[in-house]
Amino acid sequence: MLKRSHYIAMVLVALFVLALLSQSDWVAHGIRRLVGGLYLPFFGLANSTRSIADSASTALMSRPDLVKELLALRDENQRLKLEARQWDEAVKENNRLREALSLPQQAPWKLRSAVVVGRDPANWWRTIRINRGSRDGITNNLPVLSPQGFLVGRISETGYTHSQVVLLGDPDCRVSVLVESTRDHGVIAPSGGGPVDDSVVELKFLSGSSELTPGLWVRTSGLGGIFPKGILVGQVADVRRVQYGLHLEARVKLAARLSALEEVWVAWP
Amino acid sequence: MNRLNVIFTLCAAYGIVFLQTSVNWPRALLGAQPDLLPSLVVYAALTSGLGLSTTISICGGLWMDSLSRNPLGISILPLFLAGVIIERYRGLILRDQTYAQFVIGACASAAAPVITLILILNTSLEPMVGWTSLWQWGVMALAGGFMTPAWFWLFAWLLRGFSYETIQDPTGHSNRQIKRGRS
DSSP states (O other): OOOHHHHHHHHHHHHHHHHHHTSOHHHHHHHHHHHHGGGHHHHHHHHHHHHHHHHHHHHTSOHHHHHHHHHHHHHHHHHHHHHHHHHHHHHHHHHHHHHHTTOOOOOOOEEEEEEEEEEOSSTTOOEEEESOOGGGTOOTTOEEEOTTSOEEEEEEEEOSSOEEEEETTSTTOOEEEEETTTOOEEEEEOOTTOSSOOSEEEEEEEETTOOOOTTOEEEEOOTTSSSOTTOEEEEEEEEEEETTTTEEEEEEEESSOGGGOOEEEEEEO | OOHHHHHHHHHHHHHHHHHHHHOOHHHHHHSSOOOOHHHHHHHHHHHTOHHHHHHHHHHHHHHHHHTSSSOTTTTHHHHHHHHHHHHHTGGGSOTTSHHHHHHHHHHHHHHHHHHHHHHHHTSSOOOOOOTHHHHHHHHHHHHHHHHHHHHHHHHHHHHHHHSOOOOOOTTOOTTOOOOOSOO
8 A cells, every 4th residue: 555645746746747738739848948958058068079079080080081082072073063053054944944834933942951969768759859940940840851862851849949850750750752753642651660660661542553663762742832842752662552452552761861860951942 | 865866866867868869879779769767766766765756757757758759748657656666665675686676677667668658649649659669668678677776886886985984983893891980
């Protein structure tokens, strides 16, 4: 049997938890920001330590290595400049044709870099924290990309200096996608395998007549209005028929390595 | 309740939550992030009592939920329940024995995430649960089990380091006789 003090403590704690859980989203978000703010010095310290370690490793690199890297970067820069010029021409042509056909112009998305400062401490969510918040113009539902430009997720909660990103594969991050070569539409959903493997997600709601084969590229479709069209999501790994052959489902190997994210891009219109 | 013990335990809870957020290698290596708060609550319940274990449950739970997608406050209840039960029956537990600490720590670390998940499933949220969650559950239970004796060792060491040393009897005789009266 429990003592009287135990019962009193249990009632008080239960009331406290109920009071917290029954708060409106706005109040709960405020409390969360206040309590989470206690960790800001630690996140700042971890960030500074990381940049000092990066600077130290650069300072310790030998001169021949640096010269070699410089030459390689110069070559890459030249190549990218040439490609950018070609793309520029293609974009201009695309805009002219859109104007001729009276189609709305597509404005390019702006990108802002962010550093991943933490991951969800609970195992049943797939979220990360980044060091950009409302101070930097970040708002909810902005798409987040990997440094290579692959889709990673979307902003789910914004603080003043930090934001939470819900990653692909989390039940709260469903994305409308299309298969690049067959133009079949589907929705990216969490993997049925569970939370351990974060490299594979499910592609659902595909038409039964789709001719999908492993290896096809999957990109965002632009439907839903959150993710711009054309961001690379991943590659079809395998396909299977479900619901007595009426629909197709596929597993998609994500292009971005979610477990190894250190920096990301936040895109906004 | 030793004031230093309270400070050290609260600092540990604060640090644990930060480490669980920012250190990614256990997740990359084992596929699961160990939750060390239940083991800390076990330590608090076995050494200090209801006050400290409740404080750790409330502060640790709030800190954890503020950095997570968990509904705010949902982690408090499982930690508190673990603390209350252990504190109530601590007279029956061989709390100085490492294996007892391991078993109690593992049980609390296994029970806390299950209760949290049950509570979350009763909200509108949809946590990621599958067969591989069993593996994560095992990792969390084992990590909690191994960490509980480690807390006992760490805090004993810290308290020794920050407390005054006990003065030994300068005569060296613990059974010195005091003769009274006229000799």
